[in-house]
Amino acid sequence: MRSEHLEQVDFVSWFRKVFPDTLIFAIPNGGQRSMTTGAKLKAEGVVAGVPDLYVPAWNLWIEMKREKGGQLSPKQNGMIEYLSGLPRHEVIVGYGADDARNKILVYAERQKKW
Numbered sequence: 001m002r003s004e005h006l007e008q009v010d011f012v013s014w015f016r017k018v019f020p021d022t023l024i025f026a027i028p029n030g031g032q033r034s035m036t037t038g039a040k041l042k043a044e045g046v047v048a049g050v051p052d053l054y055v056p057a058w059n060l061w062i063e064m065k066r067e068k069g070g071q072l073s074p075k076q077n078g079m080i081e082y083l084s085g086l087p088r089h090e091v092i093v094g095y096g097a098d099d100a101r102n103k104i105l106v107y108a109e110r111q112k113k114w
Contacts, residue, residue, distance in 0.1 A: 001068055002096070008052060008064040010097035015104065019113075024055050024062075049075030051083070051091060058113060059089045062104075067096025 002010075008026070015024050029050050033041070053062035061083050063076060072080070072093065080091045092107060094100025107113070 001066060004064055004066050004070060007066060007094070007097045007100075011062075011064065011094060011100045012053065014097065014101055019108075022055060022057055022113075024053055026053055027051065047079075049073065049077075049079035051076075051079070058107075058111065059086075060107065061089065061091040062100060063091065063093045064100060065093060065095050067099065070095055 012024060012026070015022075027050050029046060029048065029052070051061040051063040053064065054060070055062070061080075063072070063080065065071070080093070083089050084091050090107070092100065092103045094103060
């Protein structure tokens with residue numbers, strides 16, 4: 001079973017090849033950190049639950065999970081609900097790179113991005 005990290009790396013690589021003129025970037029919220037580093041990041045504005053990736057031109061947030069066993073935390077569910085409620089914003093949860101690719105292709109077709 002591949003890690004969430006490898007799934008996200010695979011997905012971002014694919015996205016940048018298929019949509020080379022569309023910026024996608026990571027929001028490094030996850031990972032283990034010391035309490036000191038965590039406090040500094042929180043003071044700088046890091047917010048728990050923010051999705052892993054953002055596509056600004058599309059107002060699209062992408063939360064990546066492992067293909068099997070990946071689960072959303074309560075904070076992620078709350079953030080997804082909040083972001084989805086904003087005008088013209090959408091959130092996709094990809095359970096592995098393949099699932100994220102499929103959801104992006106459906107989204108791109110529906111939004112005429114393709």
